[in-house]
Amino acid sequence: MPDPAISIQNLTKIYPIPFKRERLTAVDDLTLSVEPGQVYGLLGPNGSGKSTTMKILLGLVPATRGQTHIFGRDSSFVESREEVGYLPENPYFYKYLTGEETLHFYGKLCGLRGEPLRRRTRELLHLVGLEDAADRRLGGYSKGMLQRIGMAQALVQEPRLLVLDEPTAGVDPAGSRDIRDLILQFKTRGITVLLCSHLLGQVQEICDRVGILHKGKLVREGELEKLIAIENQTQLIFENASPELLARFEAEAAACGARLVEKSKPHATLERFFLEVTQ
Amino acid sequence: MPPRHRFFSPGRIGAIAGNTLLELVRQKVFYFLLIFALALIGCSFFMGFLRPELQFQVMKDVSLGAMSVFTWLLAVLATAMMLPKDIEDRTLYTILAKPVPRLEYLLGKLLGVLFMLAISLGVMAVLFAATLYIKEQTTIAAALGELRQAPPEQVAEVVRNVKAATFTWSLVPGIAIIYFKAALFASLTLLISTFASSWIFTIVISVAVYLIGHLVPIARTYLLETDGSWISKAFLTLLTLMFPDLQLFNLTDDIVAGNALPPGLFFQTAGMGCFYLAIYTCLAYLMFSKKEL
Ligand SMILES: Nc1ncnc2c1ncn2[C@@H]1O[C@H](COP(=O)(O)OP(=O)(O)OP(=O)(O)O)[C@@H](O)[C@H]1O
Numbered sequence: 001m002p003d004p005a006i007s008i009q010n011l012t013k014i015y016p017i018p019f020k021r022e023r024l025t026a027v028d029d030l031t032l033s034v035e036p037g038q039v040y041g042l043l044g045p046n047g048s049g050k051s052t053t054m055k056i057l058l059g060l061v062p063a064t065r066g067q068t069h070i071f072g073r074d075s076s077f078v079e080s081r082e083e084v085g086y087l088p089e090n091p092y093f094y095k096y097l098t099g100e101e102t103l104h105f106y107g108k109l110c111g112l113r114g115e116p117l118r119r120r121t122r123e124l125l126h127l128v129g130l131e132d133a134a135d136r137r138l139g140g141y142s143k144g145m146l147q148r149i150g151m152a153q154a155l156v157q158e159p160r161l162l163v164l165d166e167p168t169a170g171v172d173p174a175g176s177r178d179i180r181d182l183i184l185q186f187k188t189r190g191i192t193v194l195l196c197s198h199l200l201g202q203v204q205e206i207c208d209r210v211g212i213l214h215k216g217k218l219v220r221e222g223e224l225e226k227l228i229a230i231e232n233q234t235q236l237i238f239e240n241a242s243p244e245l246l247a248r249f250e251a252e253a254a255a256c257g258a259r260l261v262e263k264s265k266p267h268a269t270l271e272r273f274f275l276e277v278t279q
Numbered sequence: 280m281p282p283r284h285r286f287f288s289p290g291r292i293g294a295i296a297g298n299t300l301l302e303l304v305r306q307k308v309f310y311f312l313l314i315f316a317l318a319l320i321g322c323s324f325f326m327g328f329l330r331p332e333l334q335f336q337v338m339k340d341v342s343l344g345a346m347s348v349f350t351w352l353l354a355v356l357a358t359a360m361m362l363p364k365d366i367e368d369r370t371l372y373t374i375l376a377k378p379v380p381r382l383e384y385l386l387g388k389l390l391g392v393l394f395m396l397a398i399s400l401g402v403m404a405v406l407f408a409a410t411l412y413i414k415e416q417t418t419i420a421a422a423l424g425e426l427r428q429a430p431p432e433q434v435a436e437v438v439r440n441v442k443a444a445t446f447t448w449s450l451v452p453g454i455a456i457i458y459f460k461a462a463l464f465a466s467l468t469l470l471i472s473t474f475a476s477s478w479i480f481t482i483v484i485s486v487a488v489y490l491i492g493h494l495v496p497i498a499r500t501y502l503l504e505t506d507g508s509w510i511s512k513a514f515l516t517l518l519t520l521m522f523p524d525l526q527l528f529n530l531t532d533d534i535v536a537g538n539a540l541p542p543g544l545f546f547q548t549a550g551m552g553c554f555y556l557a558i559y560t561c562l563a564y565l566m567f568s569k570k571e572l
Pocket residue numbers: 015016024025026044045046047048049050051052053089572
């Protein structure tokens with residue numbers, strides 16, 4: 001049995017509030033594990049402890065109680081960060097570096113040098129679509145471009161695990177779809193992804209499993225399909241069906257004891273419409 | 280498969296140090312040197328009324344003093360902003376989320392500043408030597424013009440005197456001591472910035488230590504020669520232990536007067552600088568390793 005990509009056991013994080021006696025429990029006895037190759041969505045309202053959990057997992061913030069492991073290695077050891085790429089929420093990088101220099105810098109931190117580093121940088125710039133902006137300083141990048149360079153930076157050492165904190169925040173629909181496609185591509189390559197996002201539509205499209213945090217507690221957790229499927233209902237969508245045909249279907253269904261719950265014309269989603277217009 | 284993790288990697292420290300240096304360069308820190316150059320040129324212009332030997336003395340005195348203050352100021356200002364900026368912009372998260380131990384991050388940052396200080400001081404020293412050299416040549420030319428009738432021995436004597444009064448290699452250890460003092464302050468400022476709540480606070484404390492450091496010898500004399508209350512004695516003992524005696528780094532007066540620095544004194548002072556640098560860096564690491572980001 002291989003080690004889980006992420007294992008979190010009884011994790012609690014309490015922040016002291018300065019100058020007050022109270023304390024704030026950001027994460028409350030959280031236990032969670034993510035198997036290799038899964039795309040896991042961590043959901044929850046603002047302030048429910050998603051980002052805090054990720055920071056503890058990466059050893060950026062110490063846990064008050066409990067343990068976190070990445071591929072079996074304790075997060076408090078630097079080695080555990082070898083095979084993980086992290087994109088923080090609202091990332092800022094060094095404004096005085098160009099896109100290319102940024103990737104060189106993070107690559108060197110991961111022990112890459114010379115030609116392999118240059119090759120990897122070119123690959124990543126191509127992957128996130130920033131080739132044209134490679135020699136511009138990040139000070140002049142837009143929010144979405146920063147998010148993309150952040151993705152590239154997280155991928156620099158070809159990690160087996162990606163931790164993405166709201167990767168599509170502030171990205172336009174096309175960019176957001178690109179990021180979604182990237183994540184799906186990682187999934188086919190067997191990379192594990194832990195993701196948190198408020199765009200539930202997207203989470204639904206890409207995640208295998210989700211966990212919902214509320215006030216630091218894990219309130220629901222499981223396979224996405226099982227959590228949201230309505231077991232006793234089926235949806236059919238027809239094209240060019242005449243009213244008579246529909247009437248016949250309805251009559252037939254009623255005769256067999258099934259109830260028609262809803263009859264409507266599907267809309268093109270606003271996303272699809274937006275993409276059509278802007279392409 | 281990435282290469283196995285190295286516990287301590289000069290490559291990573293180098294990457295962080297190089298990046299810090301690049302940041303300082305691109306923030307145009309070196310424009311500071313222009314002010315120094317202007318001061319130097321201005322100084323050499325407005326001394327025409329002094330005797331030539333005295334001119335060299337004053338120039339060396341003023342220039343070394345300015346180099347000392349500029350390097351110190353650069354050390355404090357450049358270091359004070361470094362850590363708070365990385366924490367505020369969350370760039371620190373992205374760095375520490377890579378397999379980078381906190382010690383390496385801290386050392387890389389410090390080394391970047393130390394490089395920058397070395398380059399700045401080096402450029403200042405070259406500018407300084409160049410101004411002295413130009414002044415030397417003009418003075419010699421003027422003297423030769425006056426002494427056209429004089430015997431060759433007397434001319435040689437004058438030239439030798441002028442040369443001895445200008446840039447000599449005995450100035451170099453003095454400049455090195457300026458560097459050690461600035462390096463000590465860079466590490467001290469780094470230490471303060473690991474717990475200070477704002478960079479203004481950091482700068483204020485650094486300047487305070489600078490002032491207190493110059494009072495340490497006075498405190499020590501007081502300790503040794505008077506019998507005050509034990510409280511004041513305890514306080515002063517703490518003061519003399521905690522703060523470096525900065526008066527010891529003021530070796531330039533002798534050097535300006537033309538006396539070479541005794542090697543023993545040089546190594547003692549340099550050693551003390553390194554000692555405090557190491558202590559402050561270790562303390563900074565202790566603070567930083569526990570810090571909640
Ligand atoms: N450094 C800190 N000091 C004190 N409290 C903190 C700190 N960081 C986070 N918190 C608190 O911990 C709780 C959880 O914060 P966290 O950032 O993990 O939420 P989140 O789920 O990521 O929210 P969002 O969706 O808004 O990003 C919040 O109540 C927040 O105020």
